Amino acid sequence: MTDLLTLIVQQSVNGVYLGCLYVMVALGLTLIYGVLNQINFAHADFVTVGAFTAFFTATRFATKALGLPDTAAYLFSLVTALGMGAVLGFLVSTAVFAPLRRRGADELRPLIATIGVSVLLENGQLALFGPIPYQFDSPLARETLHFGKIFVSGQSVLVVAVSVAAIAALYAFMRFTFMGKALRAVAQDRETAGLMGINENLVIALTIVIASALAGVAGALLGPVVVLTPFTGASLIVKAFACVIIGGFGNMAGTIVAGLMIGIIEAFTVQYLGSGLIDLVVFALLLAMLVIRPTGLIAERKEENV
Numbered sequence: 613m614t615d616l617l618t619l620i621v622q623q624s625v626n627g628v629y630l631g632c633l634y635v636m637v638a639l640g641l642t643l644i645y646g647v648l649n650q651i652n653f654a655h656a657d658f659v660t661v662g663a664f665t666a667f668f669t670a671t672r673f674a675t676k677a678l679g680l681p682d683t684a685a686y687l688f689s690l691v692t693a694l695g696m697g698a699v700l701g702f703l704v705s706t707a708v709f710a711p712l713r714r715r716g717a718d719e720l721r722p723l724i725a726t727i728g729v730s731v732l733l734e735n736g737q738l739a740l741f742g743p744i745p746y747q748f749d750s751p752l753a754r755e756t757l758h759f760g761k762i763f764v765s766g767q768s769v770l771v772v773a774v775s776v777a778a779i780a781a782l783y784a785f786m787r788f789t790f791m792g793k794a795l796r797a798v799a800q801d802r803e804t805a806g807l808m809g810i811n812e813n814l815v816i817a818l819t820i821v822i823a824s825a826l827a828g829v830a831g832a833l834l835g836p837v838v839v840l841t842p843f844t845g846a847s848l849i850v851k852a853f854a855c856v857i858i859g860g861f862g863n864m865a866g867t868i869v870a871g872l873m874i875g876i877i878e879a880f881t882v883q884y885l886g887s888g889l890i891d892l893v894v895f896a897l898l899l900a901m902l903v904i905r906p907t908g909l910i911a912e913r914k915e916e917n918v
Contacts, residue, residue, distance in 0.1 A: 618761045623879040629768040631875025632775035633837070636830035637845075638852040638859075638867050639782065640823030646862035647799045647819045653726040654704070655852075656845030657733035658824050661700055662693040662831025663844055664741065667748045669693070682751040690774070690832045697828020698821050704729055705820040710813065737842035750836035771833050778826060779868065785822075795819060799862075854894060858901045860908025869909055 637659055644652050666689035674685035708725050752766030786792040797805040798815045806812050831845065838844055855874060859866030874894055881893045901908065 619883070622762055623883050624876060625762060625764060625768075627876030627879035628872060629764075629771055629875065630878055631872035632772050633830070633834060633848070634851050634855050634874055635868050635871035636771075636775050636778065636826065636833060637848055638855040638871055639778070639864065640826040640830075641852055641856050642859070642862060642864050642867045643782075643819060643823045643826075645856065646864070647795060648722075648816060649862075650722050651726070652820075652823070653723070654729040654733060655726075655823070655827055656849035657730050657737075658697055658700060658827035659831040659834065659845035659848065660737060660842060661733065662697050662828030663748070663835035663840055664737065664746075664831075665696040665828065666690065666693040666832035666835050667746060667840055670748075686750050686752065686836075690829055693828040693832035694825045695828070697831070698825040700828070701821040701824025702817065704824070705817045709820065710817070713813070713816070734842050741842060743841070746840035748835040748840050753836050767836060774829065774833060778829065782822075782826075782864075791815070791818060851894065854898050858898060858908055860910040863908065863910045866908050866910035 637655075640658070641652060641655050644650060644655075666686075669689040669692040670682075670685045674680045674688045675682065678685075678688075680688060708729060709722060712722050712725060750767050752770055755766035757764045757766065757769065784792075786796060794805070794810045794815050795818065797808070797810055798812055802812055805815075827845075834844070834848060838847060851874060852871075855867050855871040856862075858874070859868070859870035874897070877893060877897065878890050881887075881890050885893070
């Protein structure tokens, strides 16, 4: 394998890893928009809550209380982060979104409510954990796999594996379960779905819970990659929004393709232009997409979004 080909393959692998991180964060945004036609600005803070949940589970509870080895403790923390995200999503849905729907609020009020939830979560975490950053070391990040001249960390393999499993599970849920079909029906036509006997409120609550659970897992995967602060999720959410916009609002397939594309572009940007130009290149791509194809890579079609 020539040096140039090795470099291309290595950066492509790195890009797929980055892209999977972005996809995990963006999937929840896409799911909520596809069903509710709303943007959840608190999604970044759900990611942060998942990261802190995984951190304290892995470093305090699993290793000290349960006596698990480091790798098992970290894998266990992924499950607790998923659970915490789901619980948080349920609480926010019950306390914030459901009352607004009962009062017939327009689309602007839920949007403002998500901003309020975001501020509440950020300041709550700031009060609990303080402004000092936390370092979350994953044991898998210290393990390196060699495939010829290609190097892959164990953490990268885990991120890709969890992302693929999450996408596959979400696809199977949407296509082959009654609740998944009900969710797609509500996304396509909420009023008609209600007339057919589908419990709209239950489906919407389930959508928010699933999206929040995905955000929690994304935070657990993100935690070892960044320095943990109460504002950690905000560092990634902008890229997630870019994935949603470039892929096509509410379209999951488009979001996945856009996330992988952005990750690969970032990897090659770092290699040839330097890390300082990553955001410039990504958002130049975003602006170009808005000008050339404002519907995104895959045009929005409600019946196919989720």
